[in-house]
Amino acid sequence: MNAVWLAALPAVLLTAGLLRLGARRPRVRRWLPAVAGALLLSALTTLAVVLLFSAPAAAQAPGAGGAGNWAALLGAAIAVAGSSIGAAIAVAYTGAAALAALSERPELFGRAMVIVGLAEGIAIYGLIVAIILIGRA
Incomplete structure (x- = not known):
């Protein structure tokens, strides 16, 4: 499950960065919410699909492996x-x-x-x- 969050995190961070950029520049404000929304939606969709269709992980002992x-x-x-x-x-x-x-x-x-x-x-x-x-x- 940790890999899922790491896979979706760049899209969420990029969305937050784009929204912050759009708040500063008036020219970008027109198209930026649509791009940011699409990125956020794709990240959340990826997260939901992987969480719903992934097999449960096997438990490991605290000292074993990573x-x-x-x-x-x-x-x-x-x-x-x-x-x-x-x-x-x-x-x-x-x-x-x-x-x-x-x-x-x-x-x-x-x-x-x-x-x-x-x-x-x-x-x-x-x-x-x-x-x-x-x-x-």
């Missing part, structure tokens, strides 16, 4: 996603400030790149935590 370590894998995914988003925000702000500083004083290039590199390190920390979690799973 069924028991879902919490560690979910924690690893959250660690990577959160640290990557945080690093992206940090690099955006530090990179903009570094470019502004470099436009006035070009000799600050080395220092500015070190600060931007430190912001990139946040993503590496999340990756290390994910590797540790996956290793223990």
Whole structure:
């Protein structure tokens, strides 16, 4: 059943993104609700068909196969996603400030790149935590 949600999730997210885009741009508002509605309807139809016609899954023991370590894998995914988003925000702000500083004083290039590199390190920390979690799973 988890695979069903993962299969339908991109269409639902695309629908939400299109609706948000349509709220910002007046030209797109005419045709966007129809496209978003069609995508949402197709995702829900796919979900319903797979749920209705799929065979029930067999239960597994918590330590057998991949069924028991879902919490560690979910924690690893959250660690990577959160640290990557945080690093992206940090690099955006530090990179903009570094470019502004470099436009006035070009000799600050080395220092500015070190600060931007430190912001990139946040993503590496999340990756290390994910590797540790996956290793223990």
